[in-house]
Amino acid sequence: xxxxxxxVAALLLCxxxxxxxxxxxxxxxxxxxxxxxxxxxxVGTPSKLVAEMTVKQIxxxxxxxxxxxxxxxxxTESSPDVALRQARQLVEGDKVLAIIGPTSTGEGLAVKKxxxxxxxxxxxxxxxxxxxxxxxxxxxxWTFKAPQRTATAVAKIYDYLKxxxxxxxxxxxxxxxxxxxxxxxxxxxxxKYGIEIIAEETFDPKGTDFSAQAFKLQAAKPQAAVVWxxxxxxxxxxxxxxxxxxxxxxxxxxxxxPGPSYLELAGEAAGGTVMPGTKLMAPESLPDEDxxxxxxxxxxxxxxxNGIQExxxxxxxxxxxxxxxxxxxAGLEKAGKADPEAxxxxxxxxxxxxxxxxxxxxxxxxxxxxxxxxxIMLIVDSNRYKLAP
Amino acid sequence: xxxxxxxxxxxxxxxxxxVGLVTPGFQLLAVNQHLFLAVNVLALxxxxxxxxxxxxxxxxxxxxxAYGSVLLHDRFPEATLVIVxxxxxxxxxxxxxxxxxxxxxxxxxxxxATLCVSLVFTNLVLTLESVTGGSAxxxxxxRLALPLLGSLSGDRATFFCFAGLLALGSYIFLxxxxxxLGRALAACRGDAQAASSLGVDRAAxxxxxxxxxxxLSAAAGVIHGHYxxxxxxxxxxxxxxxxxxxxxxxxxxxNLLRPILAALVLETAMSWLSVLxxxxxxxxxxxxGAALLVGYWRASR
Amino acid sequence: MLALYLAQIVNSGLALGxxxxxxxxxxxLIFSASRLINFAxxxxxxxxxxxxxxxxxxxxxxxAAALLAAAxxxxxxxxxxxxxxxxxTLRASPLRQLMLTVAASLVFQGVAILCWGKNxxxxxxxxxxxxxxxxxxxxxxxxxxxxxxxxxTVVVLGLxxxxxxLGRALRATSQNAVxxxxxxxxxxxxxxxxxxxxxxxxSLAALAVGPQTGLRYDMGLxxxxxxxxxxxxxxxxxxxxxxxxxxxxxxxxAAMVLTISGEFKETAIYILVILLLVVAPREHDERP
Numbered sequence: 001x002x003x004x005x006x007x008v009a010a011l012l013l014c015x016x017x018x019x020x021x022x023x024x025x026x027x028x029x030x031x032x033x034x035x036x037x038x039x040x041x042x043v044g045t046p047s048k049l050v051a052e053m054t055v056k057q058i059x060x061x062x063x064x065x066x067x068x069x070x071x072x073x074x075x076t077e078s079s080p081d082v083a084l085r086q087a088r089q090l091v092e093g094d095k096v097l098a099i100i101g102p103t104s105t106g107e108g109l110a111v112k113k114x115x116x117x118x119x120x121x122x123x124x125x126x127x128x129x130x131x132x133x134x135x136x137x138x139x140x141x142w143t144f145k146a147p148q149r150t151a152t153a154v155a156k157i158y159d160y161l162k163x164x165x166x167x168x169x170x171x172x173x174x175x176x177x178x179x180x181x182x183x184x185x186x187x188x189x190x191x192k193y194g195i196e197i198i199a200e201e202t203f204d205p206k207g208t209d210f211s212a213q214a215f216k217l218q219a220a221k222p223q224a225a226v227v228w229x230x231x232x233x234x235x236x237x238x239x240x241x242x243x244x245x246x247x248x249x250x251x252x253x254x255x256x257x258p259g260p261s262y263l264e265l266a267g268e269a270a271g272g273t274v275m276p277g278t279k280l281m282a283p284e285s286l287p288d289e290d291x292x293x294x295x296x297x298x299x300x301x302x303x304x305x306n307g308i309q310e311x312x313x314x315x316x317x318x319x320x321x322x323x324x325x326x327x328x329x330a331g332l333e334k335a336g337k338a339d340p341e342a343x344x345x346x347x348x349x350x351x352x353x354x355x356x357x358x359x360x361x362x363x364x365x366x367x368x369x370x371x372x373x374x375x376i377m378l379i380v381d382s383n384r385y386k387l388a389p
Numbered sequence: 390x391x392x393x394x395x396x397x398x399x400x401x402x403x404x405x406x407x408v409g410l411v412t413p414g415f416q417l418l419a420v421n422q423h424l425f426l427a428v429n430v431l432a433l434x435x436x437x438x439x440x441x442x443x444x445x446x447x448x449x450x451x452x453x454x455a456y457g458s459v460l461l462h463d464r465f466p467e468a469t470l471v472i473v474x475x476x477x478x479x480x481x482x483x484x485x486x487x488x489x490x491x492x493x494x495x496x497x498x499x500x501x502a503t504l505c506v507s508l509v510f511t512n513l514v515l516t517l518e519s520v521t522g523g524s525a526x527x528x529x530x531x532r533l534a535l536p537l538l539g540s541l542s543g544d545r546a547t548f549f550c551f552a553g554l555l556a557l558g559s560y561i562f563l564x565x566x567x568x569x570l571g572r573a574l575a576a577c578r579g580d581a582q583a584a585s586s587l588g589v590d591r592a593a594x595x596x597x598x599x600x601x602x603x604x605l606s607a608a609a610g611v612i613h614g615h616y617x618x619x620x621x622x623x624x625x626x627x628x629x630x631x632x633x634x635x636x637x638x639x640x641x642x643x644n645l646l647r648p649i650l651a652a653l654v655l656e657t658a659m660s661w662l663s664v665l666x667x668x669x670x671x672x673x674x675x676x677x678g679a680a681l682l683v684g685y686w687r688a689s690r
Numbered sequence: 691m692l693a694l695y696l697a698q699i700v701n702s703g704l705a706l707g708x709x710x711x712x713x714x715x716x717x718x719l720i721f722s723a724s725r726l727i728n729f730a731x732x733x734x735x736x737x738x739x740x741x742x743x744x745x746x747x748x749x750x751x752x753x754a755a756a757l758l759a760a761a762x763x764x765x766x767x768x769x770x771x772x773x774x775x776x777x778x779t780l781r782a783s784p785l786r787q788l789m790l791t792v793a794a795s796l797v798f799q800g801v802a803i804l805c806w807g808k809n810x811x812x813x814x815x816x817x818x819x820x821x822x823x824x825x826x827x828x829x830x831x832x833x834x835x836x837x838x839x840x841x842x843t844v845v846v847l848g849l850x851x852x853x854x855x856l857g858r859a860l861r862a863t864s865q866n867a868v869x870x871x872x873x874x875x876x877x878x879x880x881x882x883x884x885x886x887x888x889x890x891x892x893s894l895a896a897l898a899v900g901p902q903t904g905l906r907y908d909m910g911l912x913x914x915x916x917x918x919x920x921x922x923x924x925x926x927x928x929x930x931x932x933x934x935x936x937x938x939x940x941x942x943x944a945a946m947v948l949t950i951s952g953e954f955k956e957t958a959i960y961i962l963v964i965l966l967l968v969v970a971p972r973e974h975d976e977r978p
Contacts, residue, residue: 037669079624092415105525109619130525179524206912211705236903498967502968674793674794
């Protein structure tokens with residue numbers, strides 16, 4: 001009984017400790033789309049947990065515009081069809097103001113087509129650039145994206161390679177939307193950086209061995225090999241490259257790999273590989289004046305305190321849902337009212353919003369808002385991620 | 390015997406029409422997606438239920454329909470009246486041609502060969518990136534448009550397209566089953582060698598049922614692709630074939646209504662299971678397993 | 691340079707083929723006894739591997755104990771698969787039995803998600819086989835393990851099927867179940883045994899495949915598809931030929947990547963399998 005009263009007292013004290021006015025009035029309803037089953041569930045499930053954690057934080061600190069936030073989220077099953085179905089449920093059934101998510105690029109494109117017609121602001125957590133690329137993928141007036149663009153990661157890699165006087169590279173990409181996106185961007189931007197792609201191969205991301213592709217690329221004698229895939233396939237490729245005899249190229253992974261899984265699955269073969277990642281992956285390397293430092297440290301602490309770390313050890317994707325909600329809050333506060341058109345206009349004008357993945361500055365052309373400075377080059381050294389020299 | 394069957398069929402389509410008229414638009418989307426699967430189940434019923442041939446190629450045929458129609462509409466947006474019949478007939482013919490050399494394969498091997506057809510389709514879409522958009526998919530901006538009816542878009546119109554397709558497919562299915570050809574197919578299903586020795590041209594009659602199934606799947610794919618507004622290889626992947634086969638087996642191949650009902654009811658039930666979170670996959674499996682066992686025990690009693 | 695390429699075809703071909711081969715062996719064990727394609731074979735490997743991984747985290751497993759534990763765990767899993775699928779529906783149509791294994795694969799995945807989560811997990815290497823480098827030839831230790839396991843399986847199972855009474859009963863069941871039953875063979879027991887053996891094989895294979903690719907809930911179908919193709923090339927019946935089918939498939943893939951390009955590899959492989967089925971001997975034909 002005594003314990004019960006302590007608990008009640010603690011609960012009563014909590015909001016007071018946060019010293020903010022309790023939110024009041026009708027909640028602002030935000031939709032969440034996360035792949036909690038199917039192949040993208042490894043990214044989607046922790047995204048949902050982070051989104052719930054962030055919404056709780058926002059409400060504890062007084063909500064948005066003095067109103068509490070309510071998150072309604074559904075499982076997209078990693079399928080474009082289901083994602084579209086759930087998006088319509090959110091918009092037409094639950095009457096949400098805005099949506100965050102979904103998880104995979106295919107889901108994103110299926111949802112986007114509908115939300116653009118319906119004028120619903122969506123802040124996506126997908127890896128692919130197609131959702132905010134325009135052109136054949138249609139307009140993106142109402143669509144925003146929290147994770148870095150593929151093009152940004154490519155620029156980061158090319159800058160690093162140029163600094164190392166590396167001009168000849170080989171590209172190994174997976175045959176899925178993520179790998180295809182990477183290969184296209186790598187090819188389109190190579191000339192601009194004076195880099196030549198001398199060999200190119202693809203692989204099935206569900207495969208078990210890519211040593212034939214690795215050998216063929218090595219035979220072209222590139223100075224570096226860039227591998228573009230998400231999930232365990234990246235670690236298999238690293239092992240295959242490491243097993244080749246002779247002079248090996250510098251192995252570069254993409255920004256989809258940083259995380260404990262890569263280290264665990266690739267083992268010794270991970271040593272010496274470089275990759276672009278968010279600052280989340282090397283918080284201790286950040287200087288004190290970096291505006292992200294305090295945000296990242298608080299995020300990591302909350303991530304551990306909420307027990308998400310145990311189930312999904314922190315990786316480079318962990319912060320996307322947090323960033324999407326941070327952008328939403330900043331947008332709503334700038335707009336001053338919970339209205340879709342005002343929110344859209346405000347999101348486009350966001351300036352220096354500090355998130356976990358970077359500092360966002362949007363424009364009507366740029367619906368991602370992250371530049372190269374949001375990424376750091378990491379190197380794997382004795383089974384840890386460090387800042388690449 | 391025929392009265393109750395027609396009655397239940399009539400009741401089913403009447404109930405379906407009521408669902409289509411009263412359900413609000415965004416919930417009709419789910420019904421439409423389940424109907425897309427149901428048409429594929431019916432399509433598979435032509436091969437398996439009538440001809441006794443398993444096929445895991447249904448996803449490829451639906452995908453051919455979707456990709457063919459969407460890509461052609463990009464070039465000729467006004468030509469629905471030409472494109473759709475061409476795509477459906479073309480896919481049907483392709484299916485019929487594919488089935489001829491595979492006709493004599495035993496069950497497991499036919500499953501393997503048709504499974505490969507699905508995988509070949511997916512991999513071709515992935516590889517021919519410049520045409521299909523590869524794994525990133527392709528936005529389907531054009532709409533189906535008919536001269537007098539105008540553009541066929543929106544939930545309700547799509548619903549009646551799918552329902553009409555299901556009705557048409559059911560009609561052909563029943564007509565074929567009760568025809569001379571249908572009896573020839575039944576003979577092939579019962580005892581292939583006896584059928585041949587009775588003078589049935591097995592390859593010919595079975596390729597007809599295969600072709601009809603392929604064409605029906607393609608028609609479903611056409612509607613689905615334009616309706617969703619986005620096509621990608623993952624929507625017409627092997628999983629669709631497996632699902633169609635699963636529901637057909639649960640309902641019993643050769644039955645008309647039961648497999649369709651199994652698809653509609655179980656798919657709806659499984660889409661509600663998302664409330665279970667991580668336990669969802671497990672419960673999905675248990676539900677499907679139970680449905681299979683119940684059907685078996687009921688039949689064997 | 692040519693020699694280097696040829697050697698690499700062998701190296702990569704064996705690395706791929708060893709995995710396809712062990713998967714194919716599992717398929718053919720069940721297929722030859724029960725005329726059933728087991729869609730849950732990849733999931734047997736997954737759950738077997740995860741079980742051993744958890745066991746290894748609480749106690750030290752020397753190689754012999756690891757082999758034994760894997761075989762035992764897999765045996766139980768395979769037997770459980772039998773009692774929940776074929777064992778319940780012995781007189782059902784083969785299709786219903788086939789679809790039950792599809793449902794079982796979902797159930798197994800669901801168990802993997804609930805008990806081990808959705809993150810890919812890396813099991814420890816429990817069999818201390820070394821990397822093998824002979825001149826131009828190189829086999830990673832996981833490939834060496836898979837090859838050794840597969841060869842041992844082919845030999846041991848070959849002896850078991852050819853030389854023992856129980857093995858002969860199993861073969862009799864696969865050739866003609868009715869006649870076998872008339873001769874006093876307990877065919878249900880033989881079906882169950884084939885499932886249990888396939889389970890044990892899958893679990894053992896997990897000791898080699900797990901450290902190579904990691905274990906994740908959705909890995910089963912990907913492994914299974916190439917395993918099907920390999921078993922089909924090998925013809926399902928003779929264990930040696932089925933395993934050789936896996937190796938041939940691996941070599942063909944590696945050769946295709948190295949000589950032409952990986953772009954059309956999958957397409958070409960699956961077309962090849964269709965052609966093989968259609969053109970190959972009449973043993974694939976519908977049974978009267």
